[in-house]
Amino acid sequence: MLSERTDMGGYTLIENASLANRNTLRVDARATLLAEIRDAGKLPELLDFPAVRNGRLLVLGEGSNVLFTGDFDGTVLAMETRGVQVESDGDSARIAVAAGERWDDFVRWTLGHGYAGLENLILIPGTVGAAPIQNIGAYGCEVAEFVESVEAWDTRERRVVMLDHAVCAFAYRDSLFKHEPGRYIVTAVRFVLPRSRPLRTDYAGINEQLARMGVDKPAPFHVAEAVVHLRTSKLPDPAVIGNAGSFFKNPIVDAALADALKREHPGLPAWPQPDGRCKVSAAWMIETAGFKGFREGDAGISNRHALVLVNHGKATGQQLWALAQQVMLGVRERFGVILEPEPVVIGAR
Ligand SMILES: Cc1cc2nc3c(=O)[nH]c(=O)nc-3n(C[C@H](O)[C@H](O)[C@H](O)COP(=O)(O)OP(=O)(O)OC[C@H]3O[C@@H](n4cnc5c(N)ncnc54)[C@H](O)[C@@H]3O)c2cc1C
DSSP: OOOOEEEOSSEEEEEEEEOGGGSTTOOOOEEEEEEEESOGGGHHHHHTSHHHHTSEEEEESSSTTEEESSOEEEEEEEEOOOOEEEEEOSSEEEEEEETTSBHHHHHHHHHHTTOOSOGGGTTOOSBTTTTTTTTOEETTEEGGGGEEEEEEEETTTTEEEEEEGGGGOOBTTBOHHHHSTTTEEEEEEEEEEESOOOOOOSSTTHHHHHHHTTOSSOOHHHHHHHHHHHHHHHSOOTTTSEEEEEOBOOOEEOHHHHHHHHHHOTTOOEEEOTTSOEEEOHHHHHHHTTOTTOEETTEEEOSSOTTEEEEOSSOOHHHHHHHHHHHHHHHHHHHSOOOOBSSEEEOOO
């Protein structure tokens, strides 16, 4: 099927656009209209076209945290803006980054320029603009700790807004943006990064990997190298097999259920939370329920990591979603725990 491209200066419009190369699960979905945005200043003009204004809107970064269960009958805004600007520097720096920058490129840029903080978050796919949406986290760190403010186009008020850290309501894989879907188009994120800080190495094998590397006084780039090694040895690469990273969140359950689960299943990893509740391992439950490596047609659960839903080839979004729901049902029947998907599930209307 042919797609028509029109360069509008600052953005390009593509009708009937394929999204197959724009989501890491490699689902072959299409959008009625795709806008590749290189200049965020053009957003008001674009959003004013009647077809855009009156239809559905979806902002897309690299598509590494979405599952399309059908074609998208509306406008997809692909953020492709670029720019990293150091606004002030000293013991710590204030750095404004355009939403379309690749997250991993930015992390490597910070390490190359001697800033600390983001080393544990290296190699997470996606764009800078998407990082605050689900408050990306890995290896004991979350991006929220370093976000001073988020600049966005508010589609309700039709103006640029600057949302301070407190307003963003960051929590585990959660933020304001998830609770008001579609309202904000993130155009830039402002970070505050120190020149040095205590390193977080006591998590998920980092210390052990540093020891294997022969490093006894680690700097941030050593920690980053250790995390790269750990991530590449555990997670399937979307360039090799379609996936969206962890498809299921670790559920946070109340203390009574956590106690009962631990009595019945002593092997279940559990992490007490500051509010008295307990985060329990979704991977352990999925594996114990027998789904690790399970496959139905081209939809499957990775045999390397039980949290990862994979597309072995030509699975449709509906097939992947059906398998995910089967896993959620299986875990609920076996453990009485409700799993939630981490990616945004986007259906046809
Ligand atoms: C192999 C792999 C490993 C991963 N590991 C991790 C991990 O360790 N930790 C972790 O937290 N995540 C992880 N993820 C998930 C993913 O990388 C992150 O959620 C990432 O932030 C998504 O970025 P994206 O640009 O691909 O967003 P997309 O998938 O394109 O979008 C995700 C959501 O954010 C919204 N969005 C995107 N950009 C904007 C914007 N500019 N303004 C408003 N809304 C926007 C979209 O509408 C959608 O709702 C992993 C994914 C993969 C494939």
